[in-house]
Amino acid sequence: MALYDSGNERHESALARLGAWLVRLALAAVIPLIAFAAIYAGYIFLKNSHAPKWVIAGVAIVWGVGGFAVLYWVFNGIVEKLPGVWSERLLPFVFVGPAMAILTWYLALPVYRTFWLSLFDRDGFPPGFSPFRPWTWPAGIHSSAFVGLANYITTFTQDIFQVAIRNNLMWIVFGSTLSVGFGLLVAALADRSKFERVSKSLIFLPMAISFVGAGVIWRFMYVVRPPNQPQIGLLNAITVALGGTPHPWDKWVDIAPWNNLFLIVIVIWLQAGFAMVLFSAALKGIPEELIEAGRIDGASELQIFFRIMLPYIMGTIITTWTTIVIFTLKIFDVVWVMTGGQYGTHVIATLFYRQSFTARNSGMGSAIAIVLLLAVIPVMIYNLKQFREKEAF
Amino acid sequence: MKKRRKWLSSGLINGALVLLVLLWSVPTFGLFVSSFRTREDIQTSGWWTVFPHREWQTTKTLNVKELGLDPNSIMTIEGVQGDFKQFRKGIEKGNKRIQWVGNKRLGRIEVQERKWTVNWHFTLDNYKQVLFGREMEITTAKGETETIPGQDMTQAFLNSLTVSIPATIIPILIAAFAAYAFAWMNFPARRLMFILVVGLLVVPLQIALVPILSDYNKLGLNGTFLGIWLAHTGFGLALAIYLLYNYISTLPREMLESAFIDGASHFTVFVRLVLPLSVSALASFAIFQFLWVWNDYLVALVFLGNDPTNKVVTQRLADLTGTFGNAWHILTAGAFVTMVLPLIVFISLQRYFVRGLLAGSIKG
Structure with missing residues (x-):
């Protein structure tokens, strides 16, 4: 009797389990469908709606953010309902998969695709060739569209590119070094001042300003008026007050290449705060005993700074400097807004933009992009080496 | 003596700091001051003239003919002698x-x-004028009304919001899931994938x-x-994963393990435990x-x-x-419209931002 009972129970629970399983299966199918339908409806609304612009903005924000959250939730739900082993195997890929897919699509594959593009002429791949189907290669090589390294050779032999390289070197040498220098100076001074918080905040503030905004701010600083009119740009007003003649500073071709310095100033103005914050934290991390010991040995404040503090934070200085170098290497917005690359101020990134999007020469543009990539490869290798040394992963 | 030197050096430090x-x-x-000045003022005088300064102002205008002056000879006006050029x-x-x-x-003579x-x-x-799209009327300094076209930056402002908010939250969401997987899950090619992330940082x-x-052209x-x-x-994901991994991997192991023992799924642990605990790291990356x-x-220009x-x-x-x-x-006004929101965000959340910077920031 007891046996039969338990058997019946087992039978019932099996039925119940089957029912529950069916319901779960249905839910697993229906919920994603509803979710996808909702996302699609949002997409259609955004595409065709003539609602007031703030309504569209609101819907777009909710749709964009909500859509991605719902997708994670749905896929997690589906995978969790799979049998145990499969659930455990697949779940990590639900978590990490989208990130990897996006990174691959947006950064990893483009490196490969851009490299291939740089070997072809201005119109890119000939019909029928794709870098992902290398067996179509013979079709590519016989086509006149394939130019090999010609884009690189043209690029490097162009005067304008050599000017751009020189300018980029100026950006790197002056821009990053002076940003680091001023950052260090402010960090060191503020560390001993009563106005530390206020002064650091004010120097840090330009970091919130876009390059385009900063471009307008500095254009206004550099405004030039004919000598007999009142100057409305501060720099020229000061120049005139000191008895000089007004100049268009960043557009002043006579002093080329030094007119680039007036553009570089803008980036120093923006980035010194970034360096300052990192240095300030590093300076605060120096053990007090170390400095005290130096004082007892009779070192002057300057000696303490150069002999104790500076070597102690050298690691931070190098990292910060590298970050700013990478940043200045890719500098685009400032030059584009201030001079558009005229007056001998082109840099690699502005030439890249000009070739790729103004001249629509994808081969040349890609070659320049590859040059940019090659320039950051040492840093990439250094980062990977650092990572390999980390045992914990 | 020593005290005086200290006072002097602190004066020097503060002086240099104030200068910087x-x-x-x-x-x-x-820029800020100028954006509130009238069109005529901006074009004719520097913005620093809003501060007290000394300026020549005409107190009296004399008629040349009434005074009977001959501009070709040396003249005496108001007790001052000189020729026309002077x-x-x-x-x-x-x-x-x-x-x-x-x-x-x-000519006339101004004293x-x-x-x-x-x-x-x-x-x-x-x-x-910058914010609104419609034509608008302004009153010039001379009292005339003039109709000028507006620039409609309100639309652009809304567009910027529509771009920025999802473009901030979506990468954080995706990166947080990935960072959690890297930190607390075991799966094949885990190390290789993370190497890809580190490699793509720059x-x-x-x-x-x-x-x-x-x-995009193909996909519409x-x-x-x-x-x-x-x-x-x-473009922001590699850095986001890297920073969030650094934070999420340091969360206390025992706490997460006890949640798993209680039967919580990875999703539940992530949503209920890891996300709330990582708010400061998420916020710093968000800013x-x-x-x-x-x-x-x-x-924006390209896409x-x-x-x-x-x-x-x-x-x-x-x-x-x-x-x-x-x-x-x-x-000037346009520039300030573009700057106002980031400045507010920046000033009010500076602490989080600094924390994020200190966690290491190299962006590609």
């Missing part, structure tokens, strides 16, 4: 300046005095623009908000990404394109610099 702070703040301050330039005597204005035949003054004609017209985004643009994503959200996600996206120009209904504030401002290169009343 002034140097850093003056450009922005000049008067034309203006002759100063004490606190007075006598100046001949105009040519020899039709000017140097007086303390401020140029305080402030207005909100510049902002009205890859310049220029490399991706042309291929992605051709994909060009000029859509979805397209630019995904682009910003792709970083928000400022990056809001201030971005290149990505949002030239459709005026989609343009973001940086694009609009760059357009204004192109078309109104010398209309400083528009440019």
